[in-house]
Amino acid sequence: MLASNRITLTVVMIFTGVFSVLSVVMFMQARADVQKEGRAAFSQAQTLAASDISLETLKLLLQSNRDLVLLSEPPTPHSAQLPSWSFNHIFTPIPPQAVQHALSGETLWIAANADAELDEIATTVIQVLSIFFVALLVTLFSLRYAVNSRLRPLAKLCDGLDSMTTGHYQYSGDATDIAEIQTLIDHYNSLTQSLQHKENQVVSLRKRVAAIQEQERQSLARELHDNLGQLITGITVQTYMLSQQREHPEFVAKACEQIQQQCNAVHQGMKEVTSQLYPVFLHRLGLVRSIHQVVQSWQDIHPVNVSWQEDCAPFEANLERDTQVYRIVQEALNNIAKHAQADQVDIHLSTDADDLLMTIRDNGTGFTPDSNHRGLGLESMQERTKLANGSLFIDSSDNGTSLSLRVPVTKEPEHNHAHIAR
Template sequence: MSALWRINLWVSGFFSLVTVACLWLLLHQAVADVERELGAAQAVVHYLSETAEQQPAALQPSLTEHLRHVRVIWLAADEPPHLSEQSGADAMIADWLLPASNHAPRVLDLKDGRRVQLSVDPSDEINEVWDSLQQLLLLCGLALLVSLLTIHWAVRRGVQVLDNLLKALQQVSRGELDVRLSSQGVAEAQQLAGHFNRMTATLERTEADNRRLTRALLAVQDQERTRLAQTLHDDLGQYLAGIRAQACLLRMVADQSDVVRSTALGLEANCEQLQLGFRALIRDLYPVVLQHLPLPEALTLLAQQWHATHGIDCVLSVDPQLPELTPDARAHLYRLLQEALTNVIRHANASQVQVSLQRLGARLVMEIRDNGCGALPLQSPGVGLYSMHERARCLRGELQVKTQPGAGWALALNIPLEA
């Protein structure tokens, strides 16, 4: 059953209850009013009966022809009394308005030989009650009809908006994110269309960003694989080839002590370079240092190595009373700082970087600032900033990036600490 039909049923039921209540009030009031009217008519019948018995000549048909609520019937000598002509609903209403004992006919045999039947006649009151009931039912029916038509007109407009929204959502579920709702109609429909259009526009931008970032991540993956292959081939491969050649030379010049000594020194240098290369490669692939050192010492070592490699001053301030963090949280913080320092090399053109990691109440705050050239705020972040935002979300925190031309870059990570 549709919403419109349910609303119609509810409204019809409400009007039915109101109509029944009004009918009950009307009939209840009619009983009181008719009781007064027919009580007076009963008194008239009693008065006419006494008058007819005492002065039959005073009771003439011309005088009793147009009496209200009093029925006077002149009977023939052997004519039986006339019973009530009401039947069905009229008789039921008559019995309810006036008990049968109160409007039973009285037949009088007058002294002048005439016979007359006197009774209370509730027919006028019954007609008035019927007229009132019909007017009430007609009024309630018209009110119900107008209400249903108004509801149908108003609800159809709202249902039309919902139908359009449902069709648009079905299109969105199929991946058609360019659908838009018309911003016409009532204020609520305009607001709904505005919110829906902004939502689909955001989804469309997000999908475009995801496609762009997916391509960028694939490109970064290929670059990392290329760099790894070049490192293994150019650096580590050359050192291994040199070590192998020097080992063969040792075999050949085993009786020449000076050559053996110089070759051994070369082997030692090559092994040292090979070890450094492996360490750098492993450090780039995974921060093994986190498995052996606390987070403050691991971050300090990262800052020192970065300074030694790139020659940029890195001032690190770490709160000694850091809370106990999970391995995943420590890895995310380490990688976030590593990515931020990489962005400084690529974009900042800075001579100094300041890094602080402090506990402020129930939150952990990391700030990274440089004195570089800065830039206008990015409308669509690159892979580096996107990965940092994702790490912040993994930590249930928020990453804010602020930059202005000539004012450097400032990153602030704010994450809640678990109780």
């Protein structure tokens, strides 16, 4: 239900309740007034009957009294009350009374008459009802106008929320003096600014990812062409020379040895390329041993001392999660090699009740983690952490950088060690 309709309904209910209470009060007051007037009329009739006036004059005076009714016959138990079509029985609970004329001794029966009071009450009720009706219309019109005019910024805010689905984040409405609505508008503007900033970041990251993908393709193409391609070309040349020197055993043996070495180099090159593309050994070795292997391989080609500590209880393997954690380790080591200028790296893996904990510290130059010009590597690690449902904390200073990763894992039951991530 719209706010204006709900307010209208509330105001109508309030006015109806007030009018009902006022009607009851008016009814009670009218009843008391009728009884008071009736008793006064009876007293006046008794006074007139006791005076020295004729019977005809007394009857005329009683008939002319608007608060009395002169009965033509004495009332009976069945006729004591007035007809059902009259409201007199509601407003005049005073029973009929007898008046004895002092001069003639004749008895006259009279009853209270509420018709005059009822006319006054009806007039008053109509006036009050008219006033209430006019006041209700004026109030509803004023409230509806005020609500619609004051809620207009909310309508524009709703239009702004609808336009967010199309990528438009600007609020086109005016400011308002209603504090609650202005607070909503301020929060909306803050939200849209944040969304716009995030969208700009996403666009920038997409461009950088596309550029890095292109660089990776070029690097892979050069690796395949310059390294593996040359090795395969060498093998081809060696086999051709073997076919030409089949009568010289010494040459054949030496060529076979060279071909074997070149095949080993091709195999190693293929392992390095596939490892960069996808860590296939995660299926066989598990996450912890795979991380240890990549750390050892990294240490073999970088002049950095690596301290490795591992205290992990067996936990169930999860390829998606393990791949993300493995890539985070790779990115962290690559950042150390490219930027840290460190000669000592400490890596510690452990588990607690529900999480895998990993800490990587170096004694390099450090950087500013909250800088607006964060590298793609840090953004990639943050995104991979979210995909693994974990948390990543980076602390860096002039004394080095510390990376702390927490990822939820499921402990392997003690009686089942068929599939563990070790």
